[in-house]
Amino acid sequence: MSMLLSDPVTAANTQLKMQFDEMQQHFNQQPYLAVAKRIQLLKSIKRELLALEDEFVAASSKDFGFRTAFDTVLGDILPTTRTVSHTIAHLPKWTKESPRKAGLSLAPSKVAVSYQPKGVVGVISPWNYPIQLAVVPVITALAAGNRVLLKVSEFTPHTNQVIKKLFSGELSEHCAVIEGEAQLSQQFSCLPFAHLFFTGSTAVGRHIMAAASKNLTPVTLELGGKSPVIITEQVDIEKAAKAILFGKMTNAGQICVAPDYVLVPDKLQHQLVKSLCGLYKKHYKLGVEGKNLTSVINDHHFTRLTTLLTDAQQQGAQIIKPLEENQSDAAKHRLGLHIVTDVNDTMKLMQEELFGPILAIVPYQQLSDAIDYINQRPQPLALYIMGQNKQTNAYIQYHTQSGTFAINDTLMQVTADDAPFGGIGPSGMGHYHGKEGFLTFSHARNTLRTGNFNPKLGMLLTQNTLLMKILKWLYLRP
Known part of the structure; x- marks a missing residue:
């Protein structure tokens, strides 16, 4: 039947x-x-x-x-x-x-x-x-x-x-x-x-x-991918922290070009974390209870993010929460900023695109170390530089690859109406x-228009030797 x-x-x-x-x-x-x-x-x-x-x-x-x-x-x-x-x-x-x-x-x-x-x-x-x-x-x-x-x-x-x-x-x-x-x-x-x-x-x-x-x-x-921020030594750390916090907390970090991790000179790490925490307390003082913080899209993605944090902590990472409370609400799948230090490559949050309000901090000794760190990984969709030295910024620009590139700003390069947006390698095509x-x-259609007067057709059909000599003289000379 x-x-x-x-x-x-x-x-x-x-x-x-x-x-x-x-x-x-x-x-x-x-x-x-x-x-x-x-x-x-x-x-x-x-x-x-x-x-x-x-x-x-x-x-x-x-x-x-x-x-x-x-x-x-x-x-x-x-x-x-x-x-x-x-x-x-x-x-x-x-x-x-x-x-x-x-x-x-x-x-x-x-x-x-x-x-x-x-x-x-x-x-x-x-x-x-x-x-x-x-x-x-x-x-x-x-x-x-x-x-x-x-x-x-x-x-x-x-x-x-x-x-x-x-x-x-x-x-x-x-x-x-x-x-x-x-x-x-x-x-x-x-x-x-x-x-x-x-x-x-x-x-x-x-x-x-x-x-x-x-x-x-x-x-x-x-x-997408893991879009890095490089902080150079010539930086206004407070302004850099503002740009990073904006890029990380807008839409709760659920953006393909959100900063994923920060490469910072070792001597500036403490100052960066302090600035990020201070700015977060100022602008998101109610944490997940505030009306200026977007939720994680659903329970599945909330669990994915909290699992990444647990995995990192079990492997020795330090999880820094700018607020003592109101940092997480599983029932409403809301998550505040979590800064992660002492990270290593075996942690899942250093292998996967975060796509949430988690920010990993990676200290470096020499600028070349930061550039090597990026170049040893898949090309990101965005690369951000925070620094005031034009020569240093240009050096980073020409020794790295990324889909988009921004200096002393985050996210905003995507909003340029008259500029292309796209990735490179694993971050897009x-x-x-x-x-x-x-x-x-x-x-893009190649269009050739030939009028009624076309003397070369007869010469081409008869394989004219004069035409051959002229073409050789025009195009085949050393």
């Missing part, structure tokens, strides 16, 4: 394939969306985004257990709105055909590069900035003229409903929002997208890339933001 109802996984996969086919059909019907129409869509997104601000703030806080309005507005709404505005302002210029030199061998033909939409783009977004990291790639892909399937995180169900509302009506023909667990994500990455964009962990990124390779789908991977994002989601 045949089953009247298919199992949920099969049904979800069938629905996913139907959504992909529908979006592909939309693209095939209009493969080159006029720039004016793209701008109209982007203006609609901006208008709806601003109208839904309060709903996004409330939904995001509900998903996290508690999330400050500051983290949602400044970390999600503001950068997304700025991206839309920047894209609208510059899109006409980005989409213009780019003339290139044809050279004598192709004269009188003309050569140019035109930027063509790729097709249906897949975007897989994470939970830590559930609005910005979902909507910004979509905005950029739509600006390039593509259609989009957006797979949102299962950890943020309330925010997902507002994102669905954002991409409703006419926008639903250009971007469809997909919800589902890990099983659906695996199926999603197997679809024959024209381009696949993923933000998440390095481990999952490897699986995404493997699945995409079966369709020869190009991928952009925005991953490819870029988005600004013009580089538009180029990521576009096919």
Whole structure:
């Protein structure tokens, strides 16, 4: 007897394939969306985004257990709105055909590069900035003229409903929002997208890339890693501590470019820890009871963080809590700043990306030791320098690799509208933001135009010896 109802996984996969086919059909019907129409869509997104601000703030806080309005507005709404505005302002210029030199061998033909939409783009977004990291790639892909399937995180169900509302009506023909667990994500990455964009962990990124390779789908991977801070001897330690604390406590450290550990001259370690504790007491005096501290996303991640601390302490690390109480609330999965000293490489917190309000301190004797420490490990997504000596800062810059780089600041390099964002090696592949994002989601098409007057064709067909001599004289001389 045949089953009247298919199992949920099969049904979800069938629905996913139907959504992909529908979006592909939309693209095939209009493969080159006029720039004016793209701008109209982007203006609609901006208008709806601003109208839904309060709903996004409330939904995001509900998903996290508690999330400050500051983290949602400044970390999600503001950068997304700025991206839309920047894209609208510059899109006409980005989409213009780019003339290139044809050279004598192709004269009188003309050569140019035109930027063509790729097709249906897949975007897989994470939970830590559930609005910005979902909507910004979509905005950029739509600006390039593509259609989009957006797979949102299962950890943020309330925010997902507002994102669905954002991409409703006419926008639903250009971007469809997909919800589902890990099983659906695996199926999603197997679809024959024209381009696949993923933000998440390095481990999952490897699986995404493997699945995409079966369709020869190009991928952009925005991953993470352990982003270090180097404090040099020529430093204002109080200002450095402020920048580090901001980078570590914003969104409870649940940021791919958050400072993960600090390399500090041995003689400055005590002063750094003292400054961090003093600043934390001043700005987070109520600890986990305060309304300016975002919760860890869920119980699973809270347990992961506390397990990392326990493992480090069992191996001899010192755990410094700036406050005597209100540093942890398991029931509400809230965690205050925990500074960890006396660390070693066998501790799990020195092997894994922390992604929470834990900060490891690693002292060094010589600057070369700090540089070697970084270069012996996978390239991070961000590298931060705290110091006033320009020559020292430049030396570090040119002797290390990282996806992004900032001096005397943290996190803010990501907010530069007109600069690319992306990782290197294990921290990512490819870029988005600004013009580089538009180029990521576009096919740069080599275009040759030849008029009616083309004397070289006859010479080429007859393998003319005079032409051969001319070309040799032009291009094969020593």
